[in-house]
Amino acid sequence: MMLRLSGVTVRFGDRTALDAVDLTVEDHETVCLLGPSGSGKSTLLRVVAGLQPADAGRVSLSGRDQADVPTHRRGLGLMFQDHQLFPQQDVAGNIAFGLRTGVRSGGGAGARPGAGRLSKAERAERVSELLELVGLPGAQERAVGSLSGGEQQRVALARALAPTPRLLMLDEPLGQLDRGLRERLTVELRQLFRRLGTTVLAVTHDQGEAFALADRVVVMRAGRVAQTGTPREVWQRPASSFVARFLGFENIVPATVRERGADTPWGRVQVPKGTPSGRCELLVRPAGVRLTPPEEGLKCTVTGITFRGGASAMVSVLLQPVAGPPLTAESPLSRAPDLDETVGVTFTGHEVVVLPNAAEPA
Numbered sequence: 001m002m003l004r005l006s007g008v009t010v011r012f013g014d015r016t017a018l019d020a021v022d023l024t025v026e027d028h029e030t031v032c033l034l035g036p037s038g039s040g041k042s043t044l045l046r047v048v049a050g051l052q053p054a055d056a057g058r059v060s061l062s063g064r065d066q067a068d069v070p071t072h073r074r075g076l077g078l079m080f081q082d083h084q085l086f087p088q089q090d091v092a093g094n095i096a097f098g099l100r101t102g103v104r105s106g107g108g109a110g111a112r113p114g115a116g117r118l119s120k121a122e123r124a125e126r127v128s129e130l131l132e133l134v135g136l137p138g139a140q141e142r143a144v145g146s147l148s149g150g151e152q153q154r155v156a157l158a159r160a161l162a163p164t165p166r167l168l169m170l171d172e173p174l175g176q177l178d179r180g181l182r183e184r185l186t187v188e189l190r191q192l193f194r195r196l197g198t199t200v201l202a203v204t205h206d207q208g209e210a211f212a213l214a215d216r217v218v219v220m221r222a223g224r225v226a227q228t229g230t231p232r233e234v235w236q237r238p239a240s241s242f243v244a245r246f247l248g249f250e251n252i253v254p255a256t257v258r259e260r261g262a263d264t265p266w267g268r269v270q271v272p273k274g275t276p277s278g279r280c281e282l283l284v285r286p287a288g289v290r291l292t293p294p295e296e297g298l299k300c301t302v303t304g305i306t307f308r309g310g311a312s313a314m315v316s317v318l319l320q321p322v323a324g325p326p327l328t329a330e331s332p333l334s335r336a337p338d339l340d341e342t343v344g345v346t347f348t349g350h351e352v353v354v355l356p357n358a359a360e361p362a
């Protein structure tokens with residue numbers, strides 16, 4: 001196991017930024033931290049980097065407690081949001097900085113011992129290798145200011161990878177880039193980390209990015225881990241209405257389960273077999289909201305249609321039912337109803353997720 005946090009707590013005055021957090025990252029694994037602003041993601045990275053002391057708990061890397069290990073000896077590569085390239089140096093100069101020992105945050109913090117003893121020729125060779133790796137071959141002499149945002153991110157990545165860190169930590173690495181470029185780079189990063197066997201802990205706001213990049217996601221809420229699992233597990237089975245809402249799911253209502261169904265403001269909804277009776281919250285994924293002729297099912301008015309983009313030509317259909325909160329359905333563009341049309345809605349049982357902790361504040 002590469003990284004283990006046990007019971008890590010960080011307080012700022014009376015605010016608890018991290019509350020007894022347990023977390024592991026296995027060798028060669030990419031873990032993405034997700035969570036709303038202020039949930040403690042950056043603080044967690046800073047504790048692992050040794051830039052923020054913990055008030056309680058332990059951080060160990062490769063089985064070794066890091067309490068007395070300074071940042072530059074932890075063997076980490078850091079790539080933070082403000083990627084802090086040195087504008088007065090060319091691309092090669094920036095990457096070579098990551099190769100030297102004793103590098104602090106912003107660059108490749110903590111080069112492995114020995115990396116600083118490279119000869120000039122070896123350094124040039126390594127810079128050239130790293131530029132190939134990040135898809136910018138031959139860019140050594142370009143001025144940082146002449147690079148596009150995406151190219152600058154690549155240089156920052158090359159710099160963070162330069163000392164062959166045992167753990168690469170990324171804080172919103174692609175945060176400032178436009179969506180298309182971000183999606184492309186995310187896919188490339190994933191392939192690159194796979195090829196290199198890099199172990200990665202990344203923070204992102206963007207769920208698509210986490211989904212594309214992560215072997216495992218960790219959803220944070222107010223300094224605690226709200227859920228952890230593979231992206232698929234978390235999207236298919238959000239553990240609470242907090243996680244479901246954070247992931248962008250809307251169709252969530254209070255419900256009372258009895259027999260094989262639940263009473264909801266939208267009427268009876270079928271629930272998975274074995275769901276315990278009692279109060280809960282239900283999530284109906286948009287794919288499980290089926291549009292029917294108005295005389296069947298729950299009668300709704302179409303209040304909006306939003307194009308979801310991409311080649312799939314799917315749209316989200318916003319609906320106001322005659323009873324209960326608004327609903328979102330998913331539909332192929334070719335079969336989408338018109339605005340203000342009256343439609344019926346039925347629910348598909350296998351797209352219904354029971355969220356256990358109804359007592360939790362949303």
Ligand SMILES: Nc1ncnc2c1ncn2[C@@H]1O[C@H](COP(=O)(O)OP(=O)(O)OP(=O)(O)O)[C@@H](O)[C@H]1O
Pocket residue numbers: 012015016017035036037038039040041042043044
């Ligand atoms: N140096 C500090 N002094 C006081 N409070 C801090 C400090 N750093 C963080 N906090 C507080 O700790 C909490 C967690 O902050 P943190 O930056 O880790 O959240 P985050 O999840 O990374 O948020 P964001 O997504 O906005 O970057 C917040 O309430 C924040 O205000």
